[in-house]
Amino acid sequence: EYERNELRDKFSQNQEIQKKSPYFGKYKGKNIIIVQAESLNTFPIGLSIEGKKVTPVMDELIKGSHYYPNSFTQIGRGNTSDAEFVANNSIYPMAPKGVYKGFPNNDYLSLPNVLKEIGYKVSATHGNSPEFWNRQQAYKKQGFTSFYHIDHPKIKKDELIGLGLSDESMFDQMAEIYKEEKKPFYNFIITLTNHRPFEMPSKYQYLKLPDEFKGTATGNYLQSVHYFDTVLGKFIDQLKAEGIWDESIFVLYGDHYGPIPKDEAEIKQLLGITFNEKERLRIPIIIHYPGETEGVADSRVSSQMDIYPTLTSVLGIEQPLVQFGMPLYASGQGFAGFAYETTRYSFYSDNYDYKAAHNGAFEAGTCYDNFAGKQVDVEFCRKGYDKLVNDIELSTKLLENNLIRDLFKK
Numbered sequence: 001e002y003e004r005n006e007l008r009d010k011f012s013q014n015q016e017i018q019k020k021s022p023y024f025g026k027y028k029g030k031n032i033i034i035v036q037a038e039s040l041n042t043f044p045i046g047l048s049i050e051g052k053k054v055t056p057v058m059d060e061l062i063k064g065s066h067y068y069p070n071s072f073t074q075i076g077r078g079n080t081s082d083a084e085f086v087a088n089n090s091i092y093p094m095a096p097k098g099v100y101k102g103f104p105n106n107d108y109l110s111l112p113n114v115l116k117e118i119g120y121k122v123s124a125t126h127g128n129s130p131e132f133w134n135r136q137q138a139y140k141k142q143g144f145t146s147f148y149h150i151d152h153p154k155i156k157k158d159e160l161i162g163l164g165l166s167d168e169s170m171f172d173q174m175a176e177i178y179k180e181e182k183k184p185f186y187n188f189i190i191t192l193t194n195h196r197p198f199e200m201p202s203k204y205q206y207l208k209l210p211d212e213f214k215g216t217a218t219g220n221y222l223q224s225v226h227y228f229d230t231v232l233g234k235f236i237d238q239l240k241a242e243g244i245w246d247e248s249i250f251v252l253y254g255d256h257y258g259p260i261p262k263d264e265a266e267i268k269q270l271l272g273i274t275f276n277e278k279e280r281l282r283i284p285i286i287i288h289y290p291g292e293t294e295g296v297a298d299s300r301v302s303s304q305m306d307i308y309p310t311l312t313s314v315l316g317i318e319q320p321l322v323q324f325g326m327p328l329y330a331s332g333q334g335f336a337g338f339a340y341e342t343t344r345y346s347f348y349s350d351n352y353d354y355k356a357a358h359n360g361a362f363e364a365g366t367c368y369d370n371f372a373g374k375q376v377d378v379e380f381c382r383k384g385y386d387k388l389v390n391d392i393e394l395s396t397k398l399l400e401n402n403l404i405r406d407l408f409k410k
């Protein structure tokens with residue numbers, strides 16, 4: 001037995017906050033399209049090189065959307081698949097091999113399950129083998145009823161780049177599939193082309209870069225991000241032409257970092273950007289609501305686990321859920337917690353950033369005051385750290401004992 005009532009109370013408080021918001025139920029019944037963008041950091045967005053924008057499409061999209069540039073990835077050992085899990089479940093993913101491999105058969109109160117239960121058609125899309133990251137098996141319990149992967153009979157393998165089907169082909173094919181899809185639907189797309197080593201075929205190197213970028217890891221990454229941005233623009237145009245755009249909530253976010261620590265000096269030299277650990281873990285979240293034309297950029301700290309509560313609240317979902325995140329329109333929690341190697345707990349927040357030491361002991365870590373702009377006594381980070389430890393331990397307990405649905409059983 002476990003403290004079922006206490007935990008029910010904890011999670012229903014989150015639900016109560018959502019219900020009191022003016023956004024609660026504002027977009028009830030709308031389709032949901034989520035694009036989890038492979039390797040997309042925040043720093044290329046809004047960047048221009050010699051007058052050429054790297055992400056003109058996303059820059060334009062942001063102008064009419066809710067934009068959270070200061071969000072952070074929360075992946076564990078499951079990398080891309082953990083980002084999927086966090087965004088769709090709002091639970092910390094601290095399983096030794098990643099949640100999809102570690103706990104594929106649990107009973108989840110995930111976004112696809114919850115939407116399926118209220119009549120949505122739910123599907124996932126990924127242009128690679130269905131076994132990668134154990135998705136095929138894990139998606140059953142996540143609640144996806146269709147999975148459009150590279151070997152799916154409806155998917156044409158008409159263009160392969162890097163790890164699988166090109167993003168352009170995948171977007172084109174999904175835009176066609178949506179026409180026939182029963183409404184409302186939820187489709188979760190995991191893009192693939194912008195993957196390490198980021199070397200695009202020359203015909204897709206659309207971005208004009210100065211000579212000093214040629215053949216560099218930074219140049220390749222920007223070129224690949226620019227390709228993603230270009231084909232995303234085509235996808236959005238197709239959705240508009242089909243009348244789907246105005247009937248759908250569109251969410252785009254980065255799963256995890258693109259460049260790696262060894263690229264730090266080159267990024268500094270070529271772009272003047274300090275690609276330190278915080279910049280590396282920073283990912284964008286963009287949400288476009290139907291009919292929205294005025295953009296809101298909110299630079300408070302948020303995280304991938306804030307996506308699910310944002311969606312359930314704007315959709316007016318009343319049922320009790322296990323969510324460690326908070327709605328983004330209320331700026332999440334001003335907090336983004338994660339764990340290096342699943343054991344060393346760190347966080348970024350509006351006030352303080354806490355970085356774990358190698359031995360993981362709280363006192364050995366460092367606490368940085370973002371307002372004062374300097375390192376402070378580690379005790380200032382105690383509260384945030386305790387909350388994080390508590391939430392990660394609770395997430396792990398819920399996963400290891402398959403308690404998520406059990407919690408709300410009558």
Ligand code: GP9
Pocket residue numbers: 038078079080081128132133163190192195
């Ligand atoms: C593999 C793709 C990439 O299917 O999702 O995963 P990653 O290597 O980024 O974890």
